[in-house]
Amino acid sequence: MSRDTDITTHRMSRRSLLRTAGGLAAAGALGGATAALNGNTAGAAPATFTHPGMLHAYGELNRAKVQVAAGKDPWLSGWNRLTANSHSASSWKANPQATIIRGGTGENYGILYNDIHAAYQNALRWKIAGTTAHGDTARDILNAWSAKLTSLAGNADRFLAAGIYGYQFANAAELMRGYSGFDLNRFKTMMLNVFYPMNNDFLLRHNDACITNYWANWDLCNMNSILAIAILCDDGAKYDQAVNYFKNGAGNGSINRAVPFLYDSQGLAQWQESGRDQGHTMMGMGQMGAFCEMAWNQGDDLYGYGNNRFMKAAEYVAKYNLGNTVPFTTYTWGTGQNCAQMSQTVISDNSRGQVRPVWDQLHYHYAGRRGLSVPYITQMAGKGRPEGGGGDYGSASGGFDQLGFGTLMYAR
Template identity: 30%
Template sequence: MNASKRVGFAVVGALLAGGLLLAACAAPEGRPRAGDVVFHHPGVVVSHGQLRQAKQMVAAGKEPWLSAYRALLGSRYASLDYTPHPADVVPCPFNSGPQSCLDERQDAIAAYSHALLWSVNGRTAHARKAVQIMDAWSAVMKQHREDNAGLQAAWSGSSWARAAEIMHADYPDWAEPRVTRFKRMLRTAYLPAVRTQVPAYNGNWELAMTDAAVSIAVFLEDRTIFREALERFRARVPAYFYLRMDGPRPMAPRSAAIQTAAQVKAYWFDQGTYVDGIAQETCRNLMHVGYALAASAHIAETAWHQGVDLYGEQSARLRTALEFHAKYQLGAEAPPWLCGGRVERTMGPDLEVALHHYETRTGAKLPYTRALVEKTRPAGTDELFVAWETVSHGETPPA
């Protein structure tokens, strides 16, 4: 996710719309609407059921969980000697920034890494390390500044919320007043930044910000922000991933001054041909599309655990986008109409959560997505906001 925000970025992308399953997945019967939600914890991307499964599969030596767990355990984030580097202000300008920007993201991932390890192996030392890192930041952190504030707060805030959900739900030694202090940090130093409106920025920005907002809302049990995040998702996903049913060209983000065909083409990185599944940043590079797919899955997964089926609402769009981009990341030759025949294949470990839902829960077939996930397992971390998703969402291929 790069900091550029203006409409005039060049993008080219077109999709091969062949043979994709587009039927929407119906919401499970009886699931409440957002306004009626009763929050469930832990419920930010991972649930008790998923943590129990990971623990059982690792203990039994089952793959892909065992290899993923070993990769997590061997990472520098899992060290019991890990030292946090909290700051009271994190100033992150576009494309650069002081060490505190990197420290914050890495410390948040480390806290989540230790929380996940504690859930899987039961070692209290990991629980203590997770809360030590969170307590260090909540004791001093006050504000994000500079142009990248929203994105920086999004990347770090989503990881903080995942870690906090696990620890608060199951580790009684993380108690008051430290929990309240951590909640106050999320509400005052993160939520204002991630709730900022960014209509003409590249779409991965707003999706990452929405990921953080919905995650923090669940931890804080704030229904207003939860509903706001769901509506933001519902507006941005159709403006980022195209389907031909949208019309001859993609819809613009809300409040963005993007109206003419030429303006849309410029915003979509000089892309003038639109087919099912293409994304606003496809012709920028697949790395940023991967960020958007990961954030979209995080939002939908968190909502699912709270009883709201965003996956089903956006099934056709997300499944088509997953298959389209996985195909080219795997090496399919780009036709001349797609990004001038050149696609930058830089996607990270971004598709585990979405694959888990659509294949394991609903039985959908996503062959390109499946092949890419298996090729890149065990999924590690992008050192931004995606971490260890084979551990939490690994599954065996359906029969």
């Protein structure tokens, strides 16, 4: 089979999957299919953006709604995890701030991530159960912040805030699109004026440091925010910016830098942060997974990009965190402003086996949608099921790095 024929067949399968899920209108499907054939070139944005079309498209939302109403597991178990989380209560009240600080003196960013997760969880409860009280709460949280937030501050960590909370905020807003009383235009303005400039600046200048100084997650969260803002605002140029950075970016979030070494004979690939610690490595699974899922719902298959390069990295991370041995190639990179060289010669066992709600999304994509064998991802997903979300994994910021609830939203 020729390469062109193989790509076309894959794309038709992609469209069929979305149609089966009920997730794309015809225009969006055609736009996504055309975009995917463009490969590394600019112009990847769909001709028509799909809404909802970030972490959750119509198909996933409808399936969760139907299966929870029918009382079927694992959806019901995932739903029970959601409703037990205090952030999902319709009594949650927003505490908006004009300035959010992450890093340095006066940190208050915990206020923001708690409110974002409350907005997201209430939005899910409204989408799945149709309870107006939860819809109203999600709307009110989003409106309160878009009316007040004007800046993000702090040391270099402010770029983490701009990235992580930018893409999460946009995902909550996407679920509430069209809801009575939700000021979507004002929310878009906040995302474009407060979050995007910092996301863009980081990917362009990396806080004036050596291009390889910052770990993959720093790039990835800012890439996620740009992609999410692009979808929220139907902005093709920003969509292209994010996808092109994934494919060709100079920083560690681009696919070939985030996954620097392949072990194809074993179906594995080393992750950029594997020599650092396993907590941040698993955060990377969630960050790149979120990017791939948002692109997937706009018709672009980045999960499979580079001959399933990300899948091999996820299998590597899962295998090691299940207690198995994996190969490791010395990783050398430039640090600081002068690119002073540092190296890691062994994989880190720090935080090995940590549980984060990132695996069900990957399992249900690769094993479910694609029908591929991913034994280590599948085992990791089983260990953490049913997945919770922000508030279920401790009160520190790491417990809010991913929106979670993968069992409820991705089981198939």
